[in-house]
Amino acid sequence: MIKFENVSKIYSGNFVALENIDLVIESGEFVSIVGQSGVGKSTLLKLISAEEQPTEGRVYFNERPLDVIKKKHLPYFRRNIGTVFQDFKLLPQKTVFENVAYALEVAGETNEEIAEKVPEILDIVGMSNKMEKYPHQLSGGEKQKVSLARALVHNPQVILADEPSGNLDPVSTWEIMQLLLKINSLGTTVILATHNKEIVDKIAKRVISMEFGKVARDEVKGKYII
Amino acid sequence: MKWLKLVRTFNEGCVNFYRNGWLTFATVSILATSLFIISITIMLGFTANLIIANLQDKINVSVYFNSSVTEERVMEIKDKLSQYDEVKSVDYVSKEKALEELLGLSSNAETINKALEEIGENPLPASIVIRANDPGQYEKIAESVNNSFFKDDISSVNYAENKKVIDRLTGIILMSREVGTIFGLVFVFVSILITFNAIRITMYSHRQEFEVMRLVGASNLYIRMPFVFEGILYGFVAGIVVMILLFVASYFISPLTDGNIPQGNLLKVYFSNFFLIIGGLIAGGVLLGVISSFIAIRRYLKI
Numbered sequence: 001m002i003k004f005e006n007v008s009k010i011y012s013g014n015f016v017a018l019e020n021i022d023l024v025i026e027s028g029e030f031v032s033i034v035g036q037s038g039v040g041k042s043t044l045l046k047l048i049s050a051e052e053q054p055t056e057g058r059v060y061f062n063e064r065p066l067d068v069i070k071k072k073h074l075p076y077f078r079r080n081i082g083t084v085f086q087d088f089k090l091l092p093q094k095t096v097f098e099n100v101a102y103a104l105e106v107a108g109e110t111n112e113e114i115a116e117k118v119p120e121i122l123d124i125v126g127m128s129n130k131m132e133k134y135p136h137q138l139s140g141g142e143k144q145k146v147s148l149a150r151a152l153v154h155n156p157q158v159i160l161a162d163e164p165s166g167n168l169d170p171v172s173t174w175e176i177m178q179l180l181l182k183i184n185s186l187g188t189t190v191i192l193a194t195h196n197k198e199i200v201d202k203i204a205k206r207v208i209s210m211e212f213g214k215v216a217r218d219e220v221k222g223k224y225i226i
Numbered sequence: 227m228k229w230l231k232l233v234r235t236f237n238e239g240c241v242n243f244y245r246n247g248w249l250t251f252a253t254v255s256i257l258a259t260s261l262f263i264i265s266i267t268i269m270l271g272f273t274a275n276l277i278i279a280n281l282q283d284k285i286n287v288s289v290y291f292n293s294s295v296t297e298e299r300v301m302e303i304k305d306k307l308s309q310y311d312e313v314k315s316v317d318y319v320s321k322e323k324a325l326e327e328l329l330g331l332s333s334n335a336e337t338i339n340k341a342l343e344e345i346g347e348n349p350l351p352a353s354i355v356i357r358a359n360d361p362g363q364y365e366k367i368a369e370s371v372n373n374s375f376f377k378d379d380i381s382s383v384n385y386a387e388n389k390k391v392i393d394r395l396t397g398i399i400l401m402s403r404e405v406g407t408i409f410g411l412v413f414v415f416v417s418i419l420i421t422f423n424a425i426r427i428t429m430y431s432h433r434q435e436f437e438v439m440r441l442v443g444a445s446n447l448y449i450r451m452p453f454v455f456e457g458i459l460y461g462f463v464a465g466i467v468v469m470i471l472l473f474v475a476s477y478f479i480s481p482l483t484d485g486n487i488p489q490g491n492l493l494k495v496y497f498s499n500f501f502l503i504i505g506g507l508i509a510g511g512v513l514l515g516v517i518s519s520f521i522a523i524r525r526y527l528k529i
Contacts, residue, residue: 051441072446075445075448076443078440079443083441089437091435091438091439093241093242093245093435102439102442102444103442105234106442106443106444110230150442151442
């Protein structure tokens with residue numbers, strides 16, 4: 001489903017973020033990408049969502065190379081992907097309901113569909129009782145649940161989660177992980193970038209360990225090893 | 227689908243407008259201040275021009291004829307003068323009319339009437355009143371009248387007496403036009419810059435949201451439209467606010483213009499051009515708001 005073919009990413013100032021990455025992620029997989037800060041985890045995710053383009057090599061999504069997608073078609077491509085961030089990135093002026101609805105509005109879904117789908121997904125993440133609240137009225141864990149609901153509501157094929165537990169307490173972290181596992185069990189591919197050892201070990205799914213912009217280990221039932 | 231998105235982005239713009247509270251207030255205030263400065267500049271310039279035109283109309287050169295000159299001869303001279311390029315108008319004031327005017331102006335008409343009875347005839351000379359297109363041309367006109375084919379029919383030309391006043395007025399008129407234009411342009415330019423910057427700051431405060439919007443699959447147009455609508459709203463509200471401010475300003479300036487402009491006073495000018503002013507203000511505000519938002523948001527939509 002997602003394939004990296006000899007991908008390197010060099011930022012300005014000759015900073016090598018990724019070097020010769022070859023990687024295949026199949027549909028329905030749950031993949032944890034681990035490693036210290038700055039080893040290129042986030043860059044890897046940004047290449048999948050076409051926020052960044054590789055300096056060398058190619059990234060494929062459903063066998064289609066991402067570099068050939070025209071700029072104006074990128075929004076349509078991104079609707080295949082749901083993204084969750086460490087800092088939630090909710091829209092501060094919108095309520096919980098509106099934040100989640102936004103992902104459907106931009107795709108042109110009807111008001112009826114939105115009125116149906118948004119409460120449904122908020123119910124799944126356990127936030128249906130706070131639909132009218134604004135982000136600043138929520139705790140970190142709650143914000144991340146809303147962010148997850150937004151990422152999920154348009155039924156993406158892949159969820160990219162970049163340090164989703166970075167700002168959360170252990171209980172909230174575990175709640176989010178359970179949700180990710182549940183989503184994965186329903187068929188959505190999940191790619192999780194994290195340096196939370198405990199979580200990775202507990203999940204016991206495929207682990208890709210990165211060091212200095214390269215893949216150091218790739219284990220089907222892995223553990224976090226530094 | 228397109229309609230749905232248009233309605234959605236419009237609603238979004240309206241919601242942003244009232245939820246942003248203080249930011250909206252600040253942006254509208256700055257936009258309104260700019261518009262106000264621009265329109266006050268235009269209004270003062272316009273009024274000054276009216277007053278100047280009015281003054282210019284009051285400047286004239288009167289040519290008085292000898293009492294022996296017939297009315298036919300005066301009419302012939304009048305027609306000749308009307309053909310000069312520099313001359314805007316020539317009016318004939320007959321002996322009778324001159325007397326009428328004198329009686330109308332004077333407070334002791336009775337004494338004058340008695341004196342006239344004593345004399346037995348109207349002693350006032352017939353005259354023509356010449357107005358020039360440009361106040362700088364009076365000297366030339368007076369000169370050519372003095373050297374004309376009818377110079378022997380003339381008893382006096384009052385140009386020399388009025389010369390000082392005319393020269394001073396001409397100076398003031400030319401000066402105030404130049405200064406007014408320069409100041410006006412500077413004010414307008416600065417106002418546009420300030421508005422543009424204010425809206426850029428508004429957009430800057432939204433920059434992280436643009437990133438999020440892009441990542442959940444919003445097209446650039448879909449991200450941009452609410453801000454364009456917001457810009458329209460800023461302009462619209464600012465236009466209305468300035469409309470009211472202008473009314474207040476005209477109300478207070480108006481007494482100063484009483485009788486000095488052809489329309490009567492400034493307030494009358496305001497009301498007779500009401501729709502032009504409100505249309506211009508809203509169009510100006512909306513244009514300023516939309517163009518500024520459109521340019522300001524561009525840099526955040528590059529990826």
